[in-house]
Amino acid sequence: MSSQTVLITGCSSGFGLETAQYFLNQGWHVIATMRTPRPDLLPRSERLRVLPLDVTDPASIQRCLDEAGPIDALVNNAGVGLLAPVEGIAPDNLRTLFDTNTLGTIAMTQAFLPQFRERRAGVIVNVTSSVTLRPLPLLAVYTASKAAVNAFTECLALELAPFDVRVRIVLPGRSPETRFGDNARVLMGDTVPEPYVAFRDQVFAAVRDTTTPVTHASDVAEAVWRAVTDPAAPMRIPAGADAVAIAGG
Numbered sequence: 001m002s003s004q005t006v007l008i009t010g011c012s013s014g015f016g017l018e019t020a021q022y023f024l025n026q027g028w029h030v031i032a033t034m035r036t037p038r039p040d041l042l043p044r045s046e047r048l049r050v051l052p053l054d055v056t057d058p059a060s061i062q063r064c065l066d067e068a069g070p071i072d073a074l075v076n077n078a079g080v081g082l083l084a085p086v087e088g089i090a091p092d093n094l095r096t097l098f099d100t101n102t103l104g105t106i107a108m109t110q111a112f113l114p115q116f117r118e119r120r121a122g123v124i125v126n127v128t129s130s131v132t133l134r135p136l137p138l139l140a141v142y143t144a145s146k147a148a149v150n151a152f153t154e155c156l157a158l159e160l161a162p163f164d165v166r167v168r169i170v171l172p173g174r175s176p177e178t179r180f181g182d183n184a185r186v187l188m189g190d191t192v193p194e195p196y197v198a199f200r201d202q203v204f205a206a207v208r209d210t211t212t213p214v215t216h217a218s219d220v221a222e223a224v225w226r227a228v229t230d231p232a233a234p235m236r237i238p239a240g241a242d243a244v245a246i247a248g249g
Contacts, residue, residue: 055104215240
């Protein structure tokens with residue numbers, strides 16, 4: 001059994017929850033973080049700790065860093081969705097999206113990076129999205145927040161290679177089983193300009209469609225596992241049948 005430890009952000013549901021369970025099943029020690037900790041979401045284990053974390057709050061990040069102690073892998077999975085026309089996105093929601101998806105990822109990396117560099121060992125995996133691989137309507141701002149993380153990750157990998165710290169990207173596809181749609185509706189609010197309403201409804205229906213290839217949470221967990229444990233894994237790892245198709249197209 002492995003004595004290695006992974007810290008995963010955004011474990012209250014979806015990809016993060018599944019990834020935490022996957023690493024537990026493989027014998028790893030897991031630190032599962034959530035805004036509001038719910039230890040009942042995962043089975044009891046001596047190898048599991050559930051910690052509170054808000055990736056947009058520097059004080060919360062520092063407390064998490066102090067409580068977590070040394071880790072071997074950091075998985076930046078926490079994020080929020082937004083599916084809306086640019087014209088109707090409120091400035092506060094725009095900032096929330098980037099604070100969580102982009103700046104939160106960077107802040108977590110900055111917090112845990114020194115220990116990796118000093119030990120000359122460690123892995124950072126950033127979970128972004130396959131929407132960054134092709135243009136899609138109503139996803140301009142969400143895609144921008146994730147594409148920024150892609151660019152950040154690839155540049156960071158060059159900085160950390162001399163210290164033997166690996167950095168990888170996992171790109172999930174469309175996953176109707178997650179809360180992306182619900183999150184997207186929360187940030188979208190009731191401010192969609194009337195000319196976009198019919199188009200918005202059409203796109204939402206496509207997002208919920210399960211008759212075409214989709215991504216399952218287990219696909220993402222397996223991709224993250226590969227990113228963490230396989231030194232030969234590519235920089236970008238698509239997760240899910242649809243993501244693989246997009247990446248190869």
